[in-house]
Amino acid sequence: MSVHLTTLPVASGNNTSMTYEMCIHSDDPFKFNAYIITYLLVFPFAFLCNTGALLIFIVQGPRRGSSACVVMMNLALSDASFSLTLPVRAFYYLTDGVWKFPDWLCQLCGYSFYVNIYSSIFFLTLLSLLRWLAVTQPLQHSSQVTPTRTMLVCVGIWVFVGAAVSPLLLKGTTERSGSPRCFEPNDDSSRKVLRILNYVSLAVGFLLPLLTIILCYSSLIRHLMAGSSLSSNQSGNSHHHTRKRSVHLVSMVIVTFLFCFLPYHVMRSVHLHADWKKWPCKVTVALRRAVVVTLCLAALSSVFNPLLYYYSAKKFREDIRDVLRSSRSDRPPTGSYRGVTEQLAAGPAVIHSPPLRPPGPNFRYYPRAVTSAPGKKFGAGSPEETRTDRNHGRSTRVPAAARRSVVSPRARADGDDVNGTARCLHETHADLR
Structure with missing residues (x-):
């Protein structure tokens, strides 16, 4: 598995394309080791945390019906489904990059990765919009934002992202060095499709949501800072908790974008441009390794999102306590203080x-x-x-x-x-x- 392609000269004439193909498709041990370690570490945490969060949202959903919970449930579904493909990816790189599964599974693994990346971005953007609307326009939020409408928006996100990434389903395994390979473009036409998809996804799937989040949180922070002095004397405790949850949400979403999604989109675009312009092999190999590192960071977003559920959603923490409490006793969860409030509101107490x-x-x-x-x-x-x-x-x-x-x-x-x-x-x- 040792590779010395970083020192290969770029030949002229007919040997140029052959040498460059060997350069961009080298079996780099750095790539294999990075993917194996990342996928094996991410899989158990991503699968268990997101599956547990999904079950909590489903079980407690009818009692806790809110728009934010609907968005988080879809985000957990996206991360949980993506985590199921990580063992297959790790096994592929453990076998020296030889695909030993059906061709449709190769298509599904590549497709699910990009569906997870961009559905997560859009769900985080929608969650940011809901938080901004709840803080700055509470009357409109309470009258117009409902769980049913939010679910329809989430379904629209699934359909849009799935249709936009569908060209990747046309690309399966390829033959290289006498062995079937996966996650590799097989010809110039496939690379051209990837470049077009990259520019569209960069503009619509990353830059536009990032700009929306920056505008929302800039307005939200200004609103919180302006209202902190006005509400210091009245309902200060409630206002403090609202500000705390908003700050947690702002911090987690921004960290996820800057740490997981931004480096990957930047390095992927530069690498595809270098591939198109046929930059020197040494530069191309360095860029490919940078893409490997940033792709591993993008996969970590499925681990960071459960932290977003816990630290930014008070109801989610209450639901976890309810589930743990009900698991220790035979009686159904009462929702602690919130359950007492609901029972009192239902009728006169004796x-x-x-x-x-x-x-x-x-x-x-x-x-x-x-x-x-x-x-x-x-x-x-x-x-x-x-x-x-x-x-x-x-x-x-x-x-x-x-x-x-x-x-x-x-x-x-x-x-x-x-x-x-x-x-x-x-x-x-x-x-x-």
Whole structure:
């Protein structure tokens, strides 16, 4: 597998094309080792993380229905399906670049890689647009953005990307050195198709989404910075969490674009241009190795995206806790605090306070009527008011805070603390005892 093609001179006449073909199609050990290590390391993490995220989105989706979850579910589906082709790619390079599978599987592996790259880019762009709209235009986001409409947009992305990359399905295995090869253009016409697809995908599939993300996040950051001082005194905690989630999303998307997608698109375009202009072999080999490194970075995006789900989506973290909690018990997940809120909003809650004293053998229940003490009116504004127990003839001083602990229907719908309300009611009964 040793290669010395970097020192081959570029001949003239008929030998020029032969020498250059040997230059661009060399079995470089650097390429083989880089792909084998990357694919074997990425596969378990990408498959397990994205499959687990996909299952969580599917199981909790009906209860957590939101547009962001719909986009993340499609992104997880794209990464999980791409990870299934990584063992096949690793086996191909482990066998010294000899394809031992059917021709259609070679086409599918090449096709799935580019579908994953550009569907991920468009899904990240759509997620950025939704975040920008939710922060800067909350009324329009709540009225116009629905999970159903978002799913239709995601289906449109799948159809567009699948149709745009479909010419790659026409290219399968090729014969070189008496062995079937995959992921290699076989003639000048195939290289011409690749150059055209590269320029179209560079403009529409990378530069346009990158420009959209930059504009969205520039506007989003300006909006957050301008609103931070206005909301510091009112609902500061909620605003802080919103800003924190937005910053996490901005950071993860920008890192994914700059670290995974930008180097690959730049080096691929330069390499294809060098191939077209037939640059010196030494330069071509160096560019090919740079493309190998950047392609490995692009494959790492399927590992970075699950981090995006976890650190930018609060609901996703709650869903993970619900699934883990339900796996330890037989009862279905309740959604922690959110589940309590939904149960209270569904109907009136009945709060049962514990018994005030254990019943004895001579225990009889006397209904207690509470009246105001002589010469004292309720609601006079004093912190404490005196009440008289008719049955026992003693007066009790009831704190005003305990008398006001009444749960209104609106408070129940807003998800007030049920345990705190029950505790206040219990203290009120204890004072009246």
